[in-house]
Structures are given as structure tokens and as C-alpha cells.
Amino acid sequence: MIDKIAWLHLRDGRILSTRSRGKSVFYLPGGKREPGENDAEALIREIREELTVEIVPASVEPAGVFEAQADGHMAGVVVRMTCYTADFTGTLAADSEIDEVAWLDYADRDRVSAVDKIIFDHLRETGLLR
Template sequence: MIDKIAWIHLVDGRILSTRSRGKQVYYLPGGKREAGETDVETLVREIREEVSVEIAEPTIAPAGVFEAQADGKAAGIVVRMTCFTADYTGTLAASSEIEEIAWLGYADRERVSPVDKIIFDHLRDAGSLK
């Protein structure tokens, strides 16, 4: 099991996604926790590292936990994505590990990782993702 934290940030029916250098697939911003980190600490650190903004901690809210086959890993290795919404300060910008930031809609579903596809379905069903 790969345990990850992710930020769901929607604007006008589109979701913020990132593509790492050398990858073709898009992922929600976030990542793995470091030893001893809480979900909030992981979210704040990963978002700062990936998209160069500061999460406003008082606005963090749970947005669901989703599981799927881990992208690019052996069959049976599952990723669990614990998702949060939150406001932020700063200007979104790709960091050194991120090649591209993109605003994706449901039509872009085939361009994202397996767990993100489940999240896209959930958000579309909720009327949040166009």
C-alpha cells in the first residue's frame, strides 16, 4: 500500500493537476508523508514543494479517501489517496520536480493516474468537475 496525501483544488469546474518531469500521466498535487508527519503537515509541505503556494491551514477540509492500482507499479500494489480541499496564498507555479501545471476537466480523465480517474468520477458525480 502506498499512502499519499492530495490537494483537490477546483476552479470553474476544472481541477488543478500536475505532471512530473519525464512522466506522461497527470496527478493531483501532493505526495507521500515523511516519517512522523501528520496529514496536514504532509499536505502543506507537498503543495509548497510542487506548486509553490502556501496552504491556509484553517481552511483544510477532508474530501475523501480513494484507492486504486498504483500507476507504474506491479499488479496488486495499491495507492491510497487521502484528499483535502483548502484555500491558499501565493501564485501557482511548477517547482523543480513538476514539469507542468494543468487545469483538467472530465474530458481529460484518460490523461490521469488510475486513482485520479476514480476521483474525477466522484467529482463529476457530485457536479464539481465539468
């Protein structure tokens, strides 16, 4: 199992998503925890590294756990994505391994990873994603 955390940041019915260098699909911003990190610490670090903004620690709230088959050549491997919402300070900009930042809506569902598709479905069902 691949265990990751992700930031759900929605605006005007769209969700912030990122595409890493060399990848063709979009992923929600976030990543894997480093040894000794709790979820909030990992989220803060990953978002700083990927998008150059600072998550406001007191605003981090759980938003669900989602699982799906891993993308690519990882047959039988499941991705578990623990999602959080949070406020931030700064200006969003691609950094580190991120090639593109985009605001996606439900019509973009075919452009995202398998686990993100499940998250898109959930957000659509709850009226948060247009």
C-alpha cells in the first residue's frame, strides 16, 4: 500500500491540482510522510515544497480517506489518500517537481489519477465540485 496525504483546496467549484514533471495525469497536491512526521507536518512540508505557500497549522481539518488501485505498472498496489482542507498564506506557484498547477472541475475527471477520480466523485456528490 502507498499511504499519502493530500490537500483539498477548492475555489468556485474547482479543485487545485498539480502535474509533476514527466507525468501525464494530475494529482492532488501532497505526498508521503517522512519518518516521524504526523499528517499535519507532512501536509505543511509537502505543500510548501510543491506550491511555495504556507499552510496555516490551526486550520488543518480532516476531509476523508480514499483508496484506489495505484496508477501505472503497480498492479495490486493500493493508494490510500488521507485528505485535509486548510487555509494558507502566500501565492500559489509551481515549485520543486511540479510542472503545472491547474484548477480542475468534474469535466476534468479523466485527467486525474485513479484515487483522485474517487475524490472527484465524492466532491461532486457533496456539491463541492462543479
